[in-house]
Amino acid sequence: MEKIIEIKKISRTFGEFKALNDVSLDIEKGTIFGLLGPNGAGKSTLIKVLSCQMRPTTGSAFISGLDVVSDKKDVLSIIGVVPQENSFYDELTVTENLRYFGSLYGVAVIDIKKRSHRILDMLRLTEKSSSRASTLSGGMKTRLNIACALIHKPEVLILDEPSVGLDPVSRRALWDTIREVNREGTTILITTHYMEEADLLCSRILIMHRGNIIVEGEPEELKGLIGERVIQITSTPGNYRSIIDRPDFPDSVSSGGINEKGLKITLKDEQALQQVINIFESSGETIINVESNRPSLEDVFIHFAKEEWH
Ligand SMILES: Nc1ncnc2c1ncn2[C@@H]1O[C@H](COP(=O)(O)OP(=O)(O)OP(=O)(O)O)[C@@H](O)[C@H]1O
Ligand SMILES: [Mg+2]
Structure with missing residues (x-):
């Protein structure tokens, strides 16, 4: 170079x-x-x-x-x-x-x-x-x-x-x-x-x-550094905090946090999605919408904001 x-x-x-x-x-x-x-x-x-x-x-x-x-x-x-x-x-x-x-x-x-x-x-x-x-x-x-x-x-x-x-x-x-x-x-x-x-x-x-x-x-x-997919899950009644806090919430899933649409998570491997969905269901949540996207640069920015800046 x-x-x-x-x-x-x-x-x-x-x-x-x-x-x-x-x-x-x-x-x-x-x-x-x-x-x-x-x-x-x-x-x-x-x-x-x-x-x-x-x-x-x-x-x-x-x-x-x-x-x-x-x-x-x-x-x-x-x-x-x-x-x-x-x-x-x-x-x-x-x-x-x-x-x-x-x-x-x-x-x-x-x-x-x-x-x-x-x-x-x-x-x-x-x-x-x-x-x-x-x-x-x-x-x-x-x-x-x-x-x-x-x-x-x-x-x-x-x-x-x-x-x-x-x-x-x-x-x-x-x-x-x-x-x-x-x-x-x-x-x-x-x-x-x-x-x-x-x-x-x-x-x-x-x-x-x-x-x-x-x-x-x-x-x-x-984008590859933070994970494969960014998943946005919306459910009712929407007790997202208690879902993240469950001991069986997979370690491989990093939580992008709760936002106005629901819970945002980043998956390192796509299999973990089923596990997360099971947790929603066994917590009495009804899933209304799931969006799956490649991480954006904004996700990268926010990810490093959380890891490095606090
Ligand atoms: N001439 C100066 N005297 C004192 N502090 C300064 C001076 N210039 C910059 N700083 C400080 O250095 C830090 C970096 O400033 P800088 O302008 O490089 O940030 P930036 O990344 O360009 O921010 P922004 O996105 O707001 O433009 C800031 O805390 C700023 O207050
Ligand atoms: Mg500047």
Whole structure:
């Protein structure tokens, strides 16, 4: 594998508080890499370190072999950063913004022109090229924000929660955009709180919490870690607590907990389902509905939340 991002034992403290705790990670070139974790996990801090906006307290990180601290200028020329707040200028037009960001990165005027065409086409902004940025819709503003980060043809594009505030259609358009940028050879690092987005978009996922890495892998691999099937059982009268507490409740079944629909369980092997159903029946419960699904990334997130975070 060709590593494009290497993170070696990065820690970042704010006073006594450790926002990143000895994080080590390699990201392969060409990946769409998703960074997940609850509020305060350290995602933005890690992104700030990688994009030279914040120095690590200890440890080091490299992008394409360049040190994010000592080779800052060179690193900035090969990464594009899409911050959560729009970085373009409202009073400039779409094209003027690209020209401005291009010159900021030292891109030759002729290359800015060529590349602007390509980027506006890819981000479906061509029609708006002479519109003032302030007049764009929210989804278009997000795309312009990405366009500005792409003008110097970065090797790595870093996006911090780009889909916040987008409607479902714009969000899907954003995914297509990210996929297309990725197909052009750009490695993507993205943070998101939307599990479905991470699942559909990312080829690898990292879940972090309180500055620590909890788990990392391909989405399917992570789902396989928690079990084969997630079963949702609804019954009447619905004394789910007493069912979980029964001594004959199989150990191989991990309870995802009681929710508004009933009892959610994760099965490591499918035979255990019959055992659980028998327990429901011998407890005087009448089963109304059973849903069986492959674990979702949300199930993975919640599973590790329960195991590691309490
Ligand atoms: N400049 C700072 N000064 C003090 N504490 C900070 C600073 N920046 C971040 N922190 C703390 O570090 C922790 C991690 O913050 P960070 O912004 O990286 O979280 P996050 O994973 O991006 O969360 P969110 O999902 O809410 O964006 C938080 O507890 C935060 O309060
Ligand atoms: Mg953040």
